[in-house]
Amino acid sequence: MRILFAFGQAYPARTTVMLVSLLLASIAEGIGLTTLLPLLTIAMGDQIHSELSTKVIEVLGMIGLAPTIVTMLVIIVIGMIISSALVMLGNHQVGYAVAHVATDLRVDLIQALLGSRWEYYLRQPTGALANAVATEAYRASKSYEYAANMLAFLIQAIVYALIASFVSWEATVVSLLLGTLLLVVLQHLVKTSRSAGKSQTKLMRDLLAYLTDTLSSVKPLKAMARHDIADSLLRHQAAELNKAMEREIVSRETLRAVQEPMLAILVAGGMYMALEVWKLPLSSVMVLIFLVARVLGLMHKAQQHYQRMAAQESAYWALQKSIKAAVADAEPNVGNRTPVLYNSIRFEKVSFSYGDRLILDAIDLEIPVGSFTSLIGPSGAGKTTILDLVCALLVPQSGRILIDNTPIEELNRQSWRHLIGYVPQETLLLHDSILANVTLGDPALTAEDAERALKQAGAWEFVKKLPGNMQAIVGERGGKLSGGQRQRIVIARALAHRPALLILDEATSALDPESEAAISRTLKALTPEITIIAVSHRPALIDIADQIYRLSDGKLASSEHAYPHKLIG
Numbered sequence: 001m002r003i004l005f006a007f008g009q010a011y012p013a014r015t016t017v018m019l020v021s022l023l024l025a026s027i028a029e030g031i032g033l034t035t036l037l038p039l040l041t042i043a044m045g046d047q048i049h050s051e052l053s054t055k056v057i058e059v060l061g062m063i064g065l066a067p068t069i070v071t072m073l074v075i076i077v078i079g080m081i082i083s084s085a086l087v088m089l090g091n092h093q094v095g096y097a098v099a100h101v102a103t104d105l106r107v108d109l110i111q112a113l114l115g116s117r118w119e120y121y122l123r124q125p126t127g128a129l130a131n132a133v134a135t136e137a138y139r140a141s142k143s144y145e146y147a148a149n150m151l152a153f154l155i156q157a158i159v160y161a162l163i164a165s166f167v168s169w170e171a172t173v174v175s176l177l178l179g180t181l182l183l184v185v186l187q188h189l190v191k192t193s194r195s196a197g198k199s200q201t202k203l204m205r206d207l208l209a210y211l212t213d214t215l216s217s218v219k220p221l222k223a224m225a226r227h228d229i230a231d232s233l234l235r236h237q238a239a240e241l242n243k244a245m246e247r248e249i250v251s252r253e254t255l256r257a258v259q260e261p262m263l264a265i266l267v268a269g270g271m272y273m274a275l276e277v278w279k280l281p282l283s284s285v286m287v288l289i290f291l292v293a294r295v296l297g298l299m300h301k302a303q304q305h306y307q308r309m310a311a312q313e314s315a316y317w318a319l320q321k322s323i324k325a326a327v328a329d330a331e332p333n334v335g336n337r338t339p340v341l342y343n344s345i346r347f348e349k350v351s352f353s354y355g356d357r358l359i360l361d362a363i364d365l366e367i368p369v370g371s372f373t374s375l376i377g378p379s380g381a382g383k384t385t386i387l388d389l390v391c392a393l394l395v396p397q398s399g400r401i402l403i404d405n406t407p408i409e410e411l412n413r414q415s416w417r418h419l420i421g422y423v424p425q426e427t428l429l430l431h432d433s434i435l436a437n438v439t440l441g442d443p444a445l446t447a448e449d450a451e452r453a454l455k456q457a458g459a460w461e462f463v464k465k466l467p468g469n470m471q472a473i474v475g476e477r478g479g480k481l482s483g484g485q486r487q488r489i490v491i492a493r494a495l496a497h498r499p500a501l502l503i504l505d506e507a508t509s510a511l512d513p514e515s516e517a518a519i520s521r522t523l524k525a526l527t528p529e530i531t532i533i534a535v536s537h538r539p540a541l542i543d544i545a546d547q548i549y550r551l552s553d554g555k556l557a558s559s560e561h562a563y564p565h566k567l568i569g
């Protein structure tokens with residue numbers, strides 16, 4: 001039930017309109033149905049004996065209508081039409097809210113993750129995130145739909161019970177008590193569904209996290225004939241998920257199957273009591289049975305939808321938990337000074353550790369504006385860590401990072417990152433046009449920006465020869481382009497927004513020496529307008545550097561400023 005309050009709080013206006021329309025719909029239907037008893041009484045020639053019939057005939061007389069069969073049929077039909085229109089209005093609200101629940105959860109999660117600290121983001125398994133955005137958001141929105149349906153059935157049941165109580169309150173109370181007893185007896189099936197739903201949420205996360213990791217390293221697994229290990233683990237996880245789904249479906253279908261005969265027994269018992277024990281007239285019994293059967297049917301439907309809601313709601317809570325955890329680990333936004341980068345980037349006694357592991361030990365580093373700096377060192381030495389510190393993705397435990405003599409934490413972080421162009425080792429191209437790959441859909445970037453960036457990256461020569469030029473599609477992961485061409489597109493992407501600082505993290509290491517040499521020349525030509533920091537082991541990028549830093553055992557061995565091709569240490 002907690003989820004109903006959560007949804008009510010998140011979407012108060014829509015939930016209120018939905019509830020009011022459903023309530024009015026039930027009342028409209030109820031008013032129409034009040035004429036059913038006098039209608040049957042007149043049609044069957046029974047004596048008008050019930051208070052309800054007398055009241056209805058009185059009210060009709062007050063508004064100048066004769067209590068004929070036609071009048072009463074017309075009232076029933078009008079009640080039904082108004083009720084249907086209101087139900088439609090209520091259901092539209094449910095539809096809008098369901099779509100919003102899914103979209104809002106997706107957007108909130110993505111925003112919270114993108115705004116979280118880099119170390120937090122790195123800990124999140126990609127597959128679990130993809131699952132959260134796709135499956136969990138959908139399941140959470142379905143839980144809202146089921147919750148809304150459950151409420152609709154409950155409201156209807158209450159209105160029907162009220163009308164039934166005018167015919168015979170004793171019979172209504174007895175049926176409601178028995179109906180409630182049945183709901184309590186069958187409640188364990190709802191519990192089973194809830195726990196099966198919880199298991200599904202967890203298992204789906206695990207399965208997709210594992211699947212994504214496996215799929216991204218399928219080539220070596222296949223090459224070493226070890227894919228059967230991954231395959232058997234995936235099968236095991238899929239089998240667990242299968243069991244949880246089976247449990248949910250079995251308990252859902254059992255509830256449905258058990259409810260029907262129980263309802264029939266109750267109705268038959270009620271009919272016997274009304275006719276044989278309470279000796280009610282047939283017209284009253286018929287109306288009463290119709291109303292009570294409807295009340296019990298609606299209560300059971302409400303329980304069915306409650307069960308479905310219970311099976312899906314864990315997805316909503318799991319998503320909320322992920323969003324809250326990411327928000328709690330959000331990047332603190334403290335600085336508000338506008339960065340420029342007109343002088344230098346300086347590290348003063350900067351130390352950084354991952355947990356207890358010291359990666360950078362009081363390093364000093366200076367990158368003058370307009371220079372080309374190469375950063376070398378053994379694998380795992382901490383070169384990428386230095387780049388992450390420059391981008392303010394990581395925060396050092398001690399020491400200072402100064403941008404033009406201003407501590408980096410005093411700068412507006414977003415503005416600082418806008419001055420950076422970043423080229424990673426993996427060229428990740430989207431299956432889209434070259435233009436889209438360069439601008440990444442940023443509305444602030446024009447086709448002219450893309451063309452300029454492609455020219456700066458030395459890509460224009462081959463792009464202009466492609467059919468459609470910048471509209472040419474690059475293929476799945478850029479499969480229609482060569483490695484060097486792909487890398488130039490990624491460099492153009494990093495240059496499109498006119499960065500002041502270009503960061504290259506092993507950006508050319510997957511290329512053949514010729515392509516690398518060509519790209520190195522292109523990059524060198526970008527200085528001194530753009531300051532460049534390149535992590536590389538490769539001679540081509542080291543040769544063109546104005547200064548080279550060597551990182552080893554947490555220390556920056558030494559540096560040489562403004563004298564190309566020299567390395568000390």
Ligand SMILES: Nc1ncnc2c1ncn2[C@@H]1O[C@H](COP(=O)(O)OP(=O)(O)OP(=O)(O)O)[C@@H](O)[C@H]1O
Nearest residue numbers: 119122354359377378379380381382383384385386
């Ligand atoms: N998120 C992390 N959590 C814990 N340790 C990490 C994390 N990221 C990196 N490390 C560790 O920090 C050390 C430095 O990593 P970094 O990626 O900076 O090295 P690198 O010099 O760039 O290596 P390579 O040349 O192999 O890319 C490595 O030993 C790595 O295992």
